[in-house]
Amino acid sequence: MHVSTVTTETGASRTEADPVTTTRCDPRVAWTTGNVAEAFPGVFTALGFTFVHEPMELAFRTMFHRLGVFTEADLVVPARVEDQFWTAFEGRAAANLDQFHRVAGLTPGTSASAVEKQLFGYVRDTTRDRNTARRYPVLAIKAPRTVLSLPARHDALFARLRGWRRQQLAKVDRMDERSCLDLIDDARTRFRTIMIEHLVVAFVSSGLADRLAGMVARAELPGLEARLLSGVGSDENAVAHDLWALAHEQLDLEEFLDRHGYHGPNEGQLHGTSWREDPAPVLSRLEGYRGIGPDDPRAPRRRSAEQERVRAEAAAELTATAGSLRRRAVTGLTDLTARFLALREQGKAGYLLTFDVARAAARRLGRHLVERGVLAVESDVFHLTVDELHEQPTEDLRALVDARRGLHQRRLGLRLPQGWEGLPPVTEAPANATDDEPAGTVLRGVAASSGVVEGPVRVVRDPATAEVDDGDVLVCETTDPGWTSLFMVATAVVTDFGGMLSHGPIVARELGVPCVCGTRDGSRRLRDGQKVRVDGGSGTVEVLG
Structure with missing residues (x-):
């Protein structure tokens, strides 16, 4: 051959x-x-x-x-x-x-x-x-x-x-x-x-978001950028709502898989197993969603409505700082940025x-x-x-x-750095931390989704087998759309990699979940059960004990 x-x-x-x-x-x-x-x-x-x-x-x-x-x-x-x-x-x-x-x-x-x-x-x-x-x-x-x-x-x-x-x-x-x-x-x-x-x-949304960040910086309104990028109505909102509807028997499994069965663990690899082929990861999450009633602030529709309100208030706050001649331009930029962010997830x-x-x-x-x-x-x-x-x-x-x-199989146990020149230095995949970080330790990353919460750490390597309880702080290397079911129960999300326009932060903002991304080594330093305070507005994760 x-x-x-x-x-x-x-x-x-x-x-x-x-x-x-x-x-x-x-x-x-x-x-x-x-x-x-x-x-x-x-x-x-x-x-x-x-x-x-x-x-x-x-x-x-x-x-x-x-x-x-x-x-x-x-x-x-x-x-x-x-x-x-x-x-x-x-x-x-x-x-x-x-x-x-x-x-x-x-x-x-x-x-x-x-x-x-x-x-x-x-x-x-x-x-x-x-x-x-x-x-x-x-x-x-x-x-x-x-x-x-x-x-x-x-x-x-x-x-x-x-x-x-x-x-x-x-x-x-x-x-x-x-x-x-x-x-x-x-x-x-x-x-x-x-x-x-x-x-x-x-590429366009990157440029739009950068211009928006520039406006926020000139207006001296720290933390406003993440709020402006919230509530854009991404495809993940539909996944979250339909997971909730499936749990509440408002949607059957066949219809759910017809709509979203192309998602699943390792979905970004052709050899991965989609929910259509094995719905077990979806079914294992339903019990937790059944306790979320339609009027509960955690219900996906209510979360989405709240984030739309957050974005509208942030846009009004930014517009108010502009002169009368620039207000239409500011409004146009915020609306166009939101539309393109939603298209990112659709793509x-x-x-x-x-x-x-x-x-x-x-x-x-x-x-x-x-x-x-x-x-x-x-x-x-x-x-x-x-x-x-x-x-x-x-x-x-x-x-x-x-x-x-x-x-x-050998490469599954290897990792590349975030950046390098020429050939990358290759390392063994990091093991979970065996010792607790001292209380007072602060990890810093990108302030990706506003809010301050406290909760126990749950380090996740494989979303298909993860046990994340309501109120856990989800800590991982990175996420893809197959992780959406975990965002529904996590009180906050912390990732090693990514920026404001990465998948994890976009979904976190849509669901109103505080998020710090780009910590580089958070999933290797934090240990299951450690209590942390996540401040998505300042981009910090503080170990409490």
Whole structure:
């Protein structure tokens, strides 16, 4: 079987034995796991990485072309990994900061430091803003048209994806090998399409949020930024409400899974198990939700209404500081920022719809390959690349799959740092703390969702098996939409990674849960049962005892 090898001019490569990691890279290029590790948490398999890598790279480039930043010549996947927007190291996703700096420098209304802060959750000491107006005339023509037409286009695309998922899942169990491959290709194309729109949303919302933060700073209103980014009406609100409705028998399980079954533990990886395949993580949470009545302030609808009120009051407070000539501009900015934040979560849900269909088609294809003696079990299909599957292999690939599975298993126990240059220093996954932090210890991060609460720590590594009680402070490395059921019972959320526009803070603000993100090592320092005070307005977590 012929297997292509991607090699850069500097020697970085992905090979037949290990198609999901970059082995060499220019030591001057800066990388980060911020944000991308949230979109694609965990470790890629061969199928997962080859399913998303090229479409994602082209989506980045198409997005910047639509805005007017890139030319037609940029709409190709570069041979050099140093020129790509993202890749994988030890199977884990990482973004190329140098490429994002390049784009930020060509784009009005943002900068390298703004992109680092809003998209990746931190700004390096070495970051320098070097903006140029060279592409501004083109952007002045293309960007407004793209941005203004985006919300309606995004809504329509998301609605089509929901209908497509429903139709395709009903047919998968009757598909032959060729049909499964065609459906994987279809899902891959749709993934690229929704990612183009989603990345426009992410980039524009970053610029909008940065401008809003600037207004708040000039008005000298500390803590207002998080309130302005609350109550935007994200897709996660619907998940939270439907979980509550399921617990109160206002919605049956079949309808819930039809609406939200593409979520689940490790949902950002193609080999993950969705709620549609195993609803146990959902069912295990229902008992806790049954004690939340419709008039309880913790009920999702009441939470959403309260956060809308919080945002409206914050917007009025900011508007009052502006002169009469600027008030309309301030109101327009706050409303537009809220709309784009809601679209960010909708975009994530959109690409997860494509994953769920591709996942189902891959499992069906795996069954066919087991029947022909190519694989040992159907899940082994995730350790073959897209190209390898398209060759419709006939020989026994169990030895190749065993080797790749071993690599994947080993990498589950490894971690990359938040940022680095060249190749990353790789460490063993941190163990939970064995000693209590002394009372009075303060961990600092990003003030992501306002509020001050006290409660016992619950460190969570796997949301599928976590036992989080009402009132616990949820402490973790990062979150994705599959964690929403835990947000419903947690009194606060503390994450190691992320910024104001990361998933965890957005959901926390929607549900009115105090959140401190970007502590870097909170999940390694805090221990189950320790009582802490979380101040989401100042970005601190204080150990009480």
